[in-house]
Amino acid sequence: MKKKLVKLVSLSAAAVMAAAALAGCGSSDDTLVMGTNAAFPPFEYTTSEGLVDEFDGIDVAIALKIAESMDKTLVIEDMEFDGLIASVKTGKIDMAVAGMTATEERAQSVDFSDTYFVASQVILVAQDNEDILSAADFLNDKTVGVVLGYTGDSIVTETLGVAEDKITRANRAIDVVQDVKNGKLDAVVVDSATGKALAEKNDLKVVEDPSVFDTEEYAIAVQKGNTELLDAINAVLAEMKENGEIDALAEQYN
Secondary structure (H helix, E strand, O other): OOOOOOOOOOOOHHHHHHHHHOOOOOOOOOEEEEEEOOEEOOOEEEOOOOOEOOEEOHHHHHHHHHHHHOOOEEEEEEOOHHHHHHHHHOOOOOEEOOOOEOOHHHHOOEEEOOOOEEEOEEEEEEOOOOOOOOHHHHHOOOOEEEEOOOHHHHHHHHHOOOOHHHEEEEOOHHHHHHHHHOOOOOEEEEEHHHHHHHHHHHOEEEEOOOOOOOOEEEOOEEEOOOHHHHHHHHHHHHHHHHOOHHHHHHHHOO
16 A cells, blocks of 8 residues: 655754653653554554554554653543544543544644654555546445544545435444445445555555645644643654654555
8 A cells, every 4th residue: 555654853852851851740640541442444443462552553653752752651542533623622531643634623623743654545446346436436325434523524524515315324434334235335435545445455446636635734632731741742753754663554455
């Protein structure tokens, strides 16, 4: 699966000092609570033996590095994606690490870290589907599945204006992917890395449409004003980009 990663960011001496100074800061106790929606491979998913309990994926590995840099234990709360921002805002979780696109709307409620991954949206269809060659084909009386609160949901609904009775929303990408596989839906719109991974596992075809699906930047969300945690996160992300760890994770979880 080909992935387009962000440009490497140099790790400054100030960033190293910030990470060291902030070890043990952030949460008021010995834990760092990560909120996620663990149905978004390769970024977060559940498995029999994960990095943290049953949880595994690129985001879990990154969050674990952040917790270790702060001398904290990483705790993962699995929840619906559209509840993550509210959970950060109210302090239920310390950070949302969930392949989340940093948007202006979300930034009104939370603060975002530096970008660590660049993605776009793709369309998944059955291998023998020749009717959907671009996003515009959704308007030809086609049914489409999206994940509630994801970028694909807003694009299908707002940008393309697909009729509500043609849209199926789910809390997990795998649910609407299965509907395509079983012939209940014509297509699914989902983030590129996850879409390509699910397409390979479920023998589906990937359709790309750069004219509609712009690139989007993944970042980590924290509570407004929590500069200590944000600085610690950014220091770790910078180091992981510079030493190639994020590139290595992308290859590892391919």
